[in-house]
Amino acid sequence: MSNWVLETKALTRKYKEQTAVDAINIHVSKGQIYGLLGRNGAGKTTTLRMIMGLVKPTTGEIEIFGQNIQENAKQIYPRVGSIIEIPGFYENLTANENLEILARLRGIHRRDAVPYALSRVGLDDEPGKLVAQYSLGMKQRLGIAAAIMHEPELLILDEPTNGLDPIGIQEMRNFLLDLCEEKQVTIIISSHILSEIEQLADIIGVIHEGKLLEEITIGELRKRNRRYLEFQVSNQNKAVLLLEEYFNIIDYEVHEKGNIRIYSHLGEEGQLNKVFVENDIEVSKIMMSEDRLEDYFVKLIGGRVSD
């Protein structure tokens, strides 16, 4: 048995000639928030649909809680909650009634399960309101309530912030972080918005054109995207010698066109510049820079990440 809460092995889905998901291997540990990041049409939803058993893989395997989903669906899915794309509800019913349907079918006997779930997402103040009168954001929150009502160990959320306003997005983020921290719920969340994933996820899987390009922890990602001080100088060799000699700086990189990136002594650009000038080095540019995470993903997928 593997240690992963969720693992896919060479998961592939083809539609005739088109490969929507191409041999992806996802690894999600217990208590982690895993962000599946990719542009629209990258294969995120198809992947999550396969994980939830709504779409059959062409080849490959999916294991949840160490068990193959095709053979153990009845044991696995009661421990999973999900929102796949826009959550659907019966418009002629109230939120309470919609959740009652799901609670009955899930075999939840706790009477407070529905009110608890509604209160967690802030939908408990208008019990008589029909879902037909709900905004998209409210439906999204109701979807979350439906997904967490049975206290799942694994939560799969496909673009859950779609339709939410900025405050709603922030509330959702805090809610998911709390859920992960308090109840040790493992969460897989997909999005095409990098900033959203960055603020939530412990690990990011970048998916592009059906391929999982990289799985990277947020820590590693940030390490790769450190801030730096960039000088453009007339004599690079002399400049780096001065950096080592005068300031003991060894954390730097020499780039083309006389550029030197210094990853330490940030905020001391004045003193560094003074030493360069005093030693007859012409400084034509000083810049405090930061490789944004977005740039990293743009490089990785060769295009824009967010729309």
Added chain:
Amino acid sequence: MINLLYTEFLKLKRSQMLLISMLGAATAPFVCFIAYLNMKSKKTGVPVLFNEVFSETNLYVVLLTGVTLYGVIATYLFNREYTENTLKNLLTIPVSRISFFMSKLILLLIWILLLTVVAWGLTLIFGLIGQFEGLSLTVLIKAFKEYIVGGIFLFLLTAPTILVTLLFKNYVPSLVFTIAITMVNVLIGNSEYRVLYPWSAVLVIANKDFFPEYLPVYSYISIFTTSLLGFIVAIIHFKKEEIH
């Protein structure tokens, strides 16, 4: 299954479909009532018999309104899970697809029988209002049996309509399909071939109006084969279908 059935009933709460279907079921009794009133006013002295009115109304229900009305209800029950995007919620619980399918069929049967009783009851009420003659317990029971037989067979024959709904996930093809069935009913309603065409064979069986050229079993075979094939293909399709 009980939970599934309960939830199917709950889904109908505040739904206007139940009321609309009742109005639909009232059409045939009302139209027949008006027609007989008209006849009564023109042919004074010729009694309008309950037996006749029940039989005529059942003919309209089985051959005309029933096929379309029950087809629309079957389409509503299955199609709304796609249009309201709720199927994925239920199937990821997970709910057995066959149990889910069966619960909808049970609800459909109950619904059709309810409408059948409504049609029968309204025919009786209208007959009393119109002071039609020849009412007796025997007439009532005979008519009730014919209506119920018609309702049950029409329920069985919703299978192809359900299949069309599952294939197209839209009201329009199902509606076109049921209208086409009704048109054929009208076309062959007076010919002997009505014993072979499943939807008109329902009336033949309900009224025991068989033709000597064809064994009664042909009508039963026609209905059961259509129904069974429809249900089998629909269930196989639903079981294998991917939810997008």
